[in-house]
Every structure is written in structure tokens, then in C-alpha cells.
Amino acid sequence: MQCHLCSKIYRDEPTLENHYRAAHGKQKPPLPLLVTAQRYDSQFHNSYFQVTEPISADLPSSEDPINAIFQDMKNAIPKQDGTTEDARLTTPWLMSTKWHIHIKCAPVDDLCEYAAPPTEKEFPRLSSLVLKYYQVISDRYLAEASDLVLQILNTPHPEKTGIVNDPIHSHQNTSTLSKYTATISRLLAFIMRPKPKYPLDIPDDLQTEVVKLAQSITCRDPDQQVIANVHSVLLYLWTNTWHRSQTNTIGDPTICSLVLSGLHRDGTLAHPKDVTPEIAHFFYCMRLTMLQDIYSFGKDDALVRCKEMSIWFTEKHESTFNSLQSLQHRASSIAYTTMTTPLIWWVDNKNWTELLYRGARVSIQAIRNSIADLDAEMIDVWENQVLCGLDVRINYPNICDDTSSKRVGYSFLTDSRNPQLQHPTALLDAIQKHPDLSRKFIKGYTSDGKAIWNPIACHEWLNGYDRFNHLFLVRCHVSVGSCPRGTETVLIQFVNTVHKTTRDVMFLNKALIYLTQYHKGSALTGFDKLIPHVLDGALRDVCIQNLAIARPMAQVFIFITRPNRPDLYTLYDTHLFVHLDRPFDTNDLSAGLKRALQKHVGFDIGTQGWRQIVAAFQRKHSSGVFDLIDNDRHETITALQFGHTRQTENRHYGLSPDALAGPAEDVLPLYVEANGLWHDLIGLPRAGEFCSYKEAKEGHALKCCPSDTLAPESNGLSTEIEKAVFTAMDKYLKGANITWPTAQKLAHQADARTVSTPTSKATYPTPDPTPRVPAQLLRISQPSTAPTPLRQVLSLGALDKQVKVAPLQSHSQINSPSFIDKRKQLEATSGDRSADWFNTPVEGMGPTQPDVSSVYLGNQEKGPGWEPVTRKLSSVTSMDKLPSSPIPITSTPPLLSQETDRSKQALHALRQLLKNENAFWSSPSQRKAVLAVLEYKSDILAILPTGSGKTMLGLIPAMLDSSSRVAFICPLKSLLRDYQRRFNAMELEYEVFGVKDGDRLMTGARIILLTIEAARTKHWESAVAIAELDMPVTRFILDEGQYSFTGNDFRASLRDLWQMRTSATQFIVLSGTIPPAAENAVKLAYGLQDDCVVVRAPSTNRPEHCYIIEPRAGLSGDEKGWNGD
Structure with a gap:
């Protein structure tokens, strides 16, 4: 016997009771727990300890373990009882009718018994007398009644359609009526049966009629008496309103019979296609019962009586007929679909x-x-x-x-x-x-x-x-x-x-x-x-x-x-x-x-x-x-x-x-x-x-x-010509022993064209660097070579210079990274960490470059001599609507192929922005980062100290490329205001995007300012997508990149930052405080490319900043000693 509190084991109950009183202060333990125990001996090691049955490590000869676990699993699987909490796992029919909820009130087997078809032993003559009842009505009243009465009876919704011209009529096949009346016999049997487990509230008047019917059947009353009782019960059922209750979610006995008659032993309910025939049976028999009652008062008042009773056989009135009609509409309706237009443009x-x-x-x-x-x-x-x-x-x-x-x-x-x-x-x-x-x-x-x-x-x-x-x-x-x-x-x-x-x-x-x-x-x-x-x-x-x-x-x-x-x-x-x-x-x-x-x-x-x-x-x-x-x-x-x-x-x-x-x-x-x-x-x-x-x-x-x-065949002469050309080319290539991929490569090289028109407009970055190739060649393989270098005249204000232009890189080549794949370990840039390195001019970058003073960020229509008005920073009360520049920029971008030329142009753009003809790069890291941004081949992670000119990584590309925009995304509102002050001082045109501005950029400015919250909205995604067709946003400048891991725990906008890349956009992440150990975390947070360029300054310390430690005044000698004195 084991103690419940300390797990000690004793041999008998009296000893366990003594233990309880001594150790736990209790008089008598609860019901003892019997366990299997043993001890080493009865002298020195006489304490009992619990043991379990030995486990055999040998593999049994039979397959019983596998079969046993399967059998145990099957025994544990519950029987499907027809209940579910997920609406998607239930058919819309059941969700509409709620019948699967209604049948939970009692066991399925009992419900099936309550609505089972009547047997001759249980209800003698019931089925035959119900059939006889309707046969009399069909033979007599359908032949004698007026067409108008029969037409009114056959009109389910006269207010909507008017009285139909087709009167109710008997079936062409005489055996059809027996199928219809079987549904009514089932309804009457359901009403008369005792239902102890199924709550069905029946009024006393109806209960009296039901008892009369049951007694007339049991006592073998004449057929006419039984038929009269059948008519009374049915007329009461169909000419009264029924209400739901807490015990019965349907209330109407006719609908309850319809539901339970479609219930199967396995708990399934009848499919709508199987329910609609039952509803049709009810409709037909209801109309015949109404016809019987209408003519029971004589032919003279039949029309008046028909109109008085019309509320019981037309819809949109509270009645059993209306409930059945509603079910029929839902069961037989046809689904319709809606068309959506995708945002597609074929290239x-x-x-x-x-x-x-x-x-x-x-x-x-x-x-x-x-x-x-x-x-x-x-x-x-x-x-x-x-x-x-x-x-x-x-x-x-x-x-x-x-x-x-x-x-x-x-x-x-x-x-x-x-x-x-x-x-x-x-x-x-x-x-x-x-x-x-x-x-x-x-x-x-x-x-x-x-x-x-x-x-x-x-x-x-x-x-x-x-x-x-x-x-x-x-x-x-x-x-x-x-x-x-x-x-x-x-x-x-x-x-x-x-x-x-x-x-x-x-x-x-x-x-x-x-x-x-x-x-x-x-x-x-x-x-x-x-x-x-x-x-x-x-x-x-x-x-x-x-x-x-x-x-x-x-x-x-x-x-x-x-x-x-x-x-x-x-x-x-x-x-x-x-x-x-x-x-x-x-x-x-x-x-x-x-x-x-x-x-x-x-x-x-x-x-x-x-x-x-x-x-x-x-x-x-x-x-x-x-x-x-x-x-x-x-x-x-x-x-x-x-x-x-x-x-x-x-x-x-x-x-x-x-x-x-x-x-x-x-x-x-x-x-x-x-x-x-x-x-x-x-x-x-x-x-x-x-x-x-x-x-x-x-x-x-x-x-x-x-x-x-690859493409559907098109009709017409073009198809025949294409086939003929393809056949001739195939024959020629085979004779010359040239493969189709080699032929395609030659086609790419031959299709590259030279552009030397002074008025031609540079398109950087071009949306499609791949030249058009013949259709049949395109079907064989993909392009394997890039077009040859082009020559283009570039206008730099007053400077005209003809230079070589490299094959234009499409901004779509900046592939959005896989944010789940493991990031490659990239080596950081190394170099001298001397403090005076920031002020050392870059070798070969003297002030003897050509004058490019006419390169500006302004309106080209005003000419190079026009000076934009400096905007002052006004008080801003809402960050959703900040002042923006209304003047678009359309200057031509100076693109150069050689790195030295690109470096020269970048340096002159830097001097123009700083308004200093003698300005130099602040550091080799700044120069390297700017050139990597202009190369536009990968993402950039620039870790440069404060004051080293990180902003130029976005401004210089915006100055040199007039066909695209640069977006500065700020994690702090104060940072955005600081950018505004600097841009106003530099007389730069910019636009501040806010969610209240709508779904598009409002100006042609090449510089966009927005907060990180605005960048995470659908408005910004739509604005970027719309701008893609005219002047795309090709670069995101993400300043203060360290916030991706220092602020993401309390700011939702700093989580999943990779989702901002909704198109092929270059990410340039800037920071001055990201340690080397955190680089991978930043790459993962922003979804940077595996081959992204990491530019890290040798030191991010600020040499002009230092700590001055002075002893506190009024200290004793000993205390001064503690402070290093």
C-alpha cells in the first residue's frame, strides 16, 4: 500500500495508518493505493520500492503488435454523430436548414423509428385509406371543380406571377399517386406514434383529432370514418401557424416529419435532390386537401372559400406551405458566379x-x-x-x-x-x-x-x-x-x-x-x-x-x-x-x-x-x-x-x-x-x-x-508563313550542323541594335533587356547571352559627351530574396581603422573634373539657369499629410559603363548637391556604397558612422536617374522631419507620401519620403504598382536599419519587413550601429539578397565625441582614491 503524500510503501493498512499519524498528522489515510513492490531484504534494506512488470526486448514472432495498435486506434475513434463546429465541413443545405442541429435532440436510431413508414401491423389500413382518400378527391373534385379554383390552387405566388393558366390536374400515371400518398401516410404515422425522446408540442385540439384517428384505425371503424379523421388531422396541420420552441427548433410537425424521414441510420440527412420530391408530394396533397375542404361547403361558395383559404397554399404567408416553398427554393436554386478582372498586361x-x-x-x-x-x-x-x-x-x-x-x-x-x-x-x-x-x-x-x-x-x-x-x-x-x-x-x-x-x-x-x-x-x-x-x-x-x-x-x-x-x-x-x-x-x-x-x-x-x-x-x-x-x-x-x-x-x-x-x-x-x-x-x-x-x-x-x-495555333496566313520559315530554318541548321540553342544565341546578338541619336531618351532601368527573337527560336530555349554594348549620347546640362553605355540592367533583375532560405555568410569589408581616415581624400579624385554645374534636381522645362525656390519647413501636425513638392523632375539620367566614369559622375553629383566644387568622398566606404547602388545589381547594407554621408546613397541615384524614383522610408517621424529640413536646405524636390493621399503618387518628384507605417499599407503598394507603368520606384532607402531587431517586439510595422518588396526593388539599408554579429539578422528581417553588398566602415566611432570623467566635488581622500586619484 502506497502513501498518497510521500509515496512510501507499506505492507499492511495498520502500518500505513501509523505512518499517516506520525508523518502527516492525519488519523486515517484515504483509500489505499495498491501497487506492486518489493525490497532487497528484511534486515538492513527493508524499505519497499515500487516495481513494474519486466519488458521483453525480443521481437515477437507474429505481427500482433502492429495489428494491436491499429485495433486500439480503431476502437478509440468515435462514431460520427452528425455534429461539427466547422461550417466548411457541413453542406450549405444543412447550414441553411439547421436540420443537423435539430436531430441532436435524440438518438439517431430512435428518430428513424419515429419517422419510419407505417406497417400494416402497426397501423392497419392506414396507407390504403390515405390513398383512397386522395383518389376520391382526384377522381371527383378535380373533374367537377372550376378551372379558376384549380388555377388559384396551382398558383404558389399570385402577387408575383399572377394566377397561372395551368390548373392543378391528376397524374397521367395512376401509380404516381400512391408514391405521393406514401409521404402523407408517413406523416400521419409520425404524428400518432409515441415519441418519448423527441419533444413535439401538439395542441390539445390536434391531439384530440390524432387520438380519434388512431382509435378509428385500431377499432376497425368504417373506411369513411377513418378518411374523415384523416382529413381533419391534415387540415389542422396545414391551416394553422407553427412556432419554434426551445425544445423543438422546427415546431411544424410536417417539416419535422420531412426532416426525420430523410434521416439515415448512419446519421446522414437526405440530399437536397432527395428532399425536393418529398416537398413536391406535400404540395400536391396539400392542394387536394384544400380542394376537398373548399367543396365540402358546396359549389356555389367554392370560389369565395378558395380565396379565403388561399393564405394556406400560397407563399409569403406564415404557413406550412410557405415553409415548404422556401425549402424548395433553396434546394433547387442554381449557383451563380462573379467575374473578376486581374491586373494583367501582356509583355x-x-x-x-x-x-x-x-x-x-x-x-x-x-x-x-x-x-x-x-x-x-x-x-x-x-x-x-x-x-x-x-x-x-x-x-x-x-x-x-x-x-x-x-x-x-x-x-x-x-x-x-x-x-x-x-x-x-x-x-x-x-x-x-x-x-x-x-x-x-x-x-x-x-x-x-x-x-x-x-x-x-x-x-x-x-x-x-x-x-x-x-x-x-x-x-x-x-x-x-x-x-x-x-x-x-x-x-x-x-x-x-x-x-x-x-x-x-x-x-x-x-x-x-x-x-x-x-x-x-x-x-x-x-x-x-x-x-x-x-x-x-x-x-x-x-x-x-x-x-x-x-x-x-x-x-x-x-x-x-x-x-x-x-x-x-x-x-x-x-x-x-x-x-x-x-x-x-x-x-x-x-x-x-x-x-x-x-x-x-x-x-x-x-x-x-x-x-x-x-x-x-x-x-x-x-x-x-x-x-x-x-x-x-x-x-x-x-x-x-x-x-x-x-x-x-x-x-x-x-x-x-x-x-x-x-x-x-x-x-x-x-x-x-x-x-x-x-x-x-x-x-x-x-x-x-x-x-x-x-x-x-x-x-x-x-x-x-x-x-x-507554348501558344495556341492561330488561324490565317501568318501561321503558314511561320511554319514554312521554321521548316526552312530547321533544314538549313541541320545541314550546317548548328543546334537550335546556338542559332538562338546568334539571333540575340544579331538583333541587338546601336542607338546613336542625340534625341534618344535613356531608359534606366529598362523593363526588358532581352531583345525580340523569332517565335520559333523562343520556343526552343531561353536567352543565353546579353545584347552587345550600345552607344548613346548623354546630355549633362551644358556638357555633351559621347560615351559607351553598358547593356542596361533591368530593375526586374533585382530578384526579391527568399526570406526563409538560410542566408550565406558574407565577409564584411575590411580596412584601416585609423580615426583620421574619414578626412583623407580618395586617390585620384582631384577637383580637375569637367564642370557639371548644370546638373540639378529641378524642372527641365525651366532650363539650367532656373533656380527653384527654397521651401521652409512648416509646422506639421499630422504625419499622414506632410508638405510635398509640386514640381516634377524630368532631366535625362547620365549613365556610364566604366566604373571610373560612373565614379566621376557620382562625385560631380555629390558636389552639386553639397554646392561645393571641392567636395570629396567622406570615405572609401561611402564611395564604394554609392557605386554599388548605381550598379543596381544587388541589395546594399551600408554600416557607416553618423555624419559620413549615408544620405547620398539615395540622393545621387535620384539625381542621375530621371526615369525612376527613390523612396526614403523612415522608422521615426523625427527622422522624416530631419530629412525634410535637409532637403529644403539643399533645394531638392521631394514628395511626402501619406495614407490620406490615396493610392498613387501625386507629383513627378524623384524623391519620396514616407514613414515605415505608411510603407506597410495597401495604399503604398498600390502607389508603387501604378508608378511601375510610368516612373517606377526602383530603390528603397531604409534608414536606421537596426530598428528591425531593436523595435520589432513592440512595433508591428517593424515586423516582416521583407513584405515591403512588392516588386523588383533594390533595398539599401543604412545604419551606423549594427554590429557584425547582427548582420544576418538584418538581412533576414529585410529579406536582402544572398549576394547583397555589405559595406562596413573600419570604425563607426565618432572621433569628435569623447567622454570626460571628472571627480565629484567634495569627496574625502579615500573616496578620491577610489576614483583613481
Whole structure:
């Protein structure tokens, strides 16, 4: 027996009681805890200690440990009870009706019994007499009643449509009425049955009529009496208003019967398409019951009586009929979609391979490279972390899938015709047989042969599997051409569930498709609209291997590491994408997209931007999607022969999730073909082409796209000429033994042109440095060489000088960095650390340079002699609206190729800014930093002391380049005001951007001032994107860069600073206090390029500053000694 307080163990209860009184001051211990204990001996080592049963380290001969853990896991999985907290996991129909909440009041089996069809033993003659009741009305009153009465009865909404011309009539097929009356018999049986577990408030008057009906049936009363009682009960049900209550969320017995009659034993509720027939049965029988009551008072007053009772069989009146009509509208409505216009401008309007999105370039080749890197990373994680380096694979020559099955839990994995996929222990068996892995995951075995799993190793494996799932999610999202919304992708389920009996993943022939539900339209209309997407051949193999091999092991490890989370077992059993202990969300998908695409595309692309970019490429390359849309607008002979429209035919035989078992042969193949065209475009194997992920790893899946898939064929003579030219060139190149890549290189060199016109305008940086090449050459390979140097006349005010100009660097070459990849260790610039180094002139930089006094930051229209008026700094009360210069700058930028020429021009610009013809560089570091900025090849991190001229890193480029802007982003308002004072003193034109200024820059100033808070807004992003088309912002001067790690814990604007790079922009980070150990942190915070230039002064100390330590007055002798005296 063990003490609860100190864990000491005693042999009997009296001894334990003595211990309690002596050690804990208690009279009697609580209920003793019985444990297994032993002691070394009964003399010197007689204290008991707790022991456990021995653990066997030997591997059992059978596979019982694996099967045992699977069985334990299955026993712990709760039965689906029809409840869920996530609206996205519930169909819009149920979210609209709230029926799944209503049925939680009682067990499902009991509810099904309450609404079961009546049996002859339970309610003798009920079904037959109800049928007889309606047959009499149909035979007699439908033949004798006036057309107007029948037309009024058949008009559900007379205020909206007027009285219809078609009167209510009997069915052409006599057997149809029996199907309709079966619904009414079920309703009456539901009313008469005792329902102890189902609260249904029935008024006393109705209860009296129900008792009469039950007694007349039981006592074998005449048929006429039973029929009269049936009429009374039905008339009461349908001519009274019903209200909800706390115990019954519906209230109306007719609607309650409708709900429970559609409830299945597994907890699922009827699909809307199965509910609408039941509602139609009620409508028809209700109208016949009303007709019976109308003519029970005679034919003369029938019309008056009909109008009086019309509120009970027309909508928009509080009645059972109105409730049913509302349900019918929601169940049969058709979803509609809204069109959005992406911000797209095509750069390549011939082959449609490159476009501008919000001013930034996106090409097909960049997307291909991104997917190639994503594939390599995903397969590496799969093989090394998920499969643990084991060669485990499921081979599947053919896969069968019953697309019409609604059985809960069904998928192609559970289909008995696919035994090759039903090996859930394959990976666990391989791990158990591997000595090293077995020791890693299994600590030992109990006496009964159960494995003792290592939870730490299991958790480590789950983390690797979570990373694979994230990559797999992103890969699925980018590989389908018809890119779905993020919220639709992350919740894909691969098995039928209680609330969604149509799974999202299924096989159609050799194509693996997944269906996404258009939640936006479903939320508006209450109608499920499912859109199919096709996985490429390589990704199909990854998906099957994942679900067949890795997912069962993930379920076991989740059971081991989180035994108290049964909801996770269901999550792993149903969802295609699982984020460790929760489903993925749109933010996870967006983060993965940005990480995967940023390296090659050059900027961050989220889910919305990716949809718009893919849609633009699809409109030009994958016309099958738009053929499908156009087909809905035209009728076909076959559709008209069937008596419906083409839209109805596509909806029922091509798009409806309940008709996927027999889709029209001209609808669903268009979806497969549309995705196939996208796969061709980005170099992936089509859905029908088998390609294992190992082949994809070797590069087969990402092979170069064939030339005929880069652009759709165009009609006309130009196509024939292009083909003829291509054939002739191909014949010539083969004869000359020249390859196509070599020919393309020659074409690039030949296409480079010389520009020597004095009036030509320099364009620095040019948006596209690649010259136009013939279309067929472009289809073969990418450009491999840059154009030859150009010659251009540059006007520098009064100075005209002809110089060589290097191939212009596009600002799009400043690639936005990957902010997650590890940063390379860059060596800081070294040099002499002498204090007087700052005042030493740079060698060779004397004052004998040509005069460039006419170079200014002003309005060119005023001429070189015009002097802008110096602006004074006025009092500023709001940083959102600071004074700006209204005068644009349009001077021509002096661009030079040689470094010495660039250095000379930069120095003269410095002298012009300082208004000092004898000014020099303050230090070699300043000169090096300025030249690196002007070279415009990478980001800059300049760590220079205060007063060393760091501001010139932004002002000199702004002075020399009139085709672009420079933005000074200030983390402090005081710093922004200081910049204003200096710029006003230097008579510089600038603009202060604030969020109240709108979404665009208001002036043509080349210098922009703004706070860090303004730079993190959508207004600034829009302003930069709009300026990209005219005068782009090519450089961000980020002063006081140390705030990225000293202020990010309390200022949200200083977090994730890399997100400011919404386009290909050069980042120049300035600081005087960043230590060498913090350089990598700054690079990571701003997302600087791996090859960014780091310019660090030998010393950031201020030699003119020093500390003066004086002894405090009035100290004693001893105290003075302590101070060094």
C-alpha cells in the first residue's frame, strides 16, 4: 500500500495508518493505493520500492503488435454523430436548414423509428385509406371543380406571377399517386406514434383529432370514418401557424416529419435532390386537401372559400406551405458566379509566355522553375523523412472507383477491387524489420507482445509528415490550371462522410481528380457547386503513395502521441491535407505559395494573385475551359430531344456531384483536357500518363515543354508563313550542323541594335533587356547571352559627351530574396581603422573634373539657369499629410559603363548637391556604397558612422536617374522631419507620401519620403504598382536599419519587413550601429539578397565625441582614491 503524500510503501493498512499519524498528522489515510513492490531484504534494506512488470526486448514472432495498435486506434475513434463546429465541413443545405442541429435532440436510431413508414401491423389500413382518400378527391373534385379554383390552387405566388393558366390536374400515371400518398401516410404515422425522446408540442385540439384517428384505425371503424379523421388531422396541420420552441427548433410537425424521414441510420440527412420530391408530394396533397375542404361547403361558395383559404397554399404567408416553398427554393436554386478582372498586361503578346502582374514580370519559365524546385523539395522530404530512407512503394496497374457510391467511409482506397491499395501496415512493417529504425521507434514490448512506442520519435516523424503535407498542398494548388480558392482546397476530403456523402477525390479512368466546392456561390444560393480539377501524372503517384502508405502510419502515430484527441483520428481519416493537429487554412497555403514562387518569380504571390495570373495564362493557352462555358450558351439537338436545355444537361450529366457516375462525354473531358493543356504548358506529365515520383525526381516530369504547346495555333496566313520559315530554318541548321540553342544565341546578338541619336531618351532601368527573337527560336530555349554594348549620347546640362553605355540592367533583375532560405555568410569589408581616415581624400579624385554645374534636381522645362525656390519647413501636425513638392523632375539620367566614369559622375553629383566644387568622398566606404547602388545589381547594407554621408546613397541615384524614383522610408517621424529640413536646405524636390493621399503618387518628384507605417499599407503598394507603368520606384532607402531587431517586439510595422518588396526593388539599408554579429539578422528581417553588398566602415566611432570623467566635488581622500586619484 502506497502513501498518497510521500509515496512510501507499506505492507499492511495498520502500518500505513501509523505512518499517516506520525508523518502527516492525519488519523486515517484515504483509500489505499495498491501497487506492486518489493525490497532487497528484511534486515538492513527493508524499505519497499515500487516495481513494474519486466519488458521483453525480443521481437515477437507474429505481427500482433502492429495489428494491436491499429485495433486500439480503431476502437478509440468515435462514431460520427452528425455534429461539427466547422461550417466548411457541413453542406450549405444543412447550414441553411439547421436540420443537423435539430436531430441532436435524440438518438439517431430512435428518430428513424419515429419517422419510419407505417406497417400494416402497426397501423392497419392506414396507407390504403390515405390513398383512397386522395383518389376520391382526384377522381371527383378535380373533374367537377372550376378551372379558376384549380388555377388559384396551382398558383404558389399570385402577387408575383399572377394566377397561372395551368390548373392543378391528376397524374397521367395512376401509380404516381400512391408514391405521393406514401409521404402523407408517413406523416400521419409520425404524428400518432409515441415519441418519448423527441419533444413535439401538439395542441390539445390536434391531439384530440390524432387520438380519434388512431382509435378509428385500431377499432376497425368504417373506411369513411377513418378518411374523415384523416382529413381533419391534415387540415389542422396545414391551416394553422407553427412556432419554434426551445425544445423543438422546427415546431411544424410536417417539416419535422420531412426532416426525420430523410434521416439515415448512419446519421446522414437526405440530399437536397432527395428532399425536393418529398416537398413536391406535400404540395400536391396539400392542394387536394384544400380542394376537398373548399367543396365540402358546396359549389356555389367554392370560389369565395378558395380565396379565403388561399393564405394556406400560397407563399409569403406564415404557413406550412410557405415553409415548404422556401425549402424548395433553396434546394433547387442554381449557383451563380462573379467575374473578376486581374491586373494583367501582356509583355509577350505573340506566344503569351510573359506578362506584367501589378507591374512585375511573371513568365512561364519562372513558374516551371518554381515547380521544379518544389518537386525536388517535396520528394526529398517524402523519401528521407516520411519513408525514413526505406524503399517502400505500392504498385497499382489499375484503380477502380465507384463514383456514384454515397456510402459513408467509401473511397477508392477501401474499394474491394483495389486489394493492392489495402496494405496499411506496409511502412510500419518495413520499419519494424529495419534494426535501426525499429530501435528508434519501438522502445520494447510488453509481456503480451504489444509494442511500446517511442513518442518522441513518433512526434519527430509527424513533423516531417506535416512538412510533406504542406509541400503537397502547395504542389496540388499550383499544378492544376483551374486554380481553386484556398478555402476550397485546404478542406478536400478523400472519403464519404456523414455530412458530405460525395468525396472530393476520385478516379475517372486513369485521371485522379479532386472536387472543390464553390463556397462563395454556395453561401449565397445554398446550392452545392462542385468543380473538378485533375492532378498531373507525377502528382497522382505521390497522392496514392501518401494515402496508401504514409497516412495509416500517421494515424497510428497521432493515436500514440495524442491519445486524448479522438477528433484528430477522424481528421486524418477523412482529409487529404492535414496540418499536424488541425486542417490547413488559407494563410498556410498563401505562405507556402510565397515561399515556392518568390525565388524565381521575384516577388510574393498569394492565393488571390496566383489565381489571377493562372487565369490570364489559361485564357490564352487552355481554351477548353472557355469552350465549356460557351457550350452552355448554345442548344444542341440531343438536349432539345431530351426536353431540356444544354445548361440543364451539363448540370445533371456533367457537373452535378450526384451524376458523376455517368457524365456526358463532351463535358467532363473538357475539364481533363483543360488541365492537360496547363500541364503541357508548365512541363508536367498529363493525368493519363503514368509517371512515378521517382521519374519526376530524375527530371522526367519537368521536361521542357514541346514547342507546339507554348501558344495556341492561330488561324490565317501568318501561321503558314511561320511554319514554312521554321521548316526552312530547321533544314538549313541541320545541314550546317548548328543546334537550335546556338542559332538562338546568334539571333540575340544579331538583333541587338546601336542607338546613336542625340534625341534618344535613356531608359534606366529598362523593363526588358532581352531583345525580340523569332517565335520559333523562343520556343526552343531561353536567352543565353546579353545584347552587345550600345552607344548613346548623354546630355549633362551644358556638357555633351559621347560615351559607351553598358547593356542596361533591368530593375526586374533585382530578384526579391527568399526570406526563409538560410542566408550565406558574407565577409564584411575590411580596412584601416585609423580615426583620421574619414578626412583623407580618395586617390585620384582631384577637383580637375569637367564642370557639371548644370546638373540639378529641378524642372527641365525651366532650363539650367532656373533656380527653384527654397521651401521652409512648416509646422506639421499630422504625419499622414506632410508638405510635398509640386514640381516634377524630368532631366535625362547620365549613365556610364566604366566604373571610373560612373565614379566621376557620382562625385560631380555629390558636389552639386553639397554646392561645393571641392567636395570629396567622406570615405572609401561611402564611395564604394554609392557605386554599388548605381550598379543596381544587388541589395546594399551600408554600416557607416553618423555624419559620413549615408544620405547620398539615395540622393545621387535620384539625381542621375530621371526615369525612376527613390523612396526614403523612415522608422521615426523625427527622422522624416530631419530629412525634410535637409532637403529644403539643399533645394531638392521631394514628395511626402501619406495614407490620406490615396493610392498613387501625386507629383513627378524623384524623391519620396514616407514613414515605415505608411510603407506597410495597401495604399503604398498600390502607389508603387501604378508608378511601375510610368516612373517606377526602383530603390528603397531604409534608414536606421537596426530598428528591425531593436523595435520589432513592440512595433508591428517593424515586423516582416521583407513584405515591403512588392516588386523588383533594390533595398539599401543604412545604419551606423549594427554590429557584425547582427548582420544576418538584418538581412533576414529585410529579406536582402544572398549576394547583397555589405559595406562596413573600419570604425563607426565618432572621433569628435569623447567622454570626460571628472571627480565629484567634495569627496574625502579615500573616496578620491577610489576614483583613481
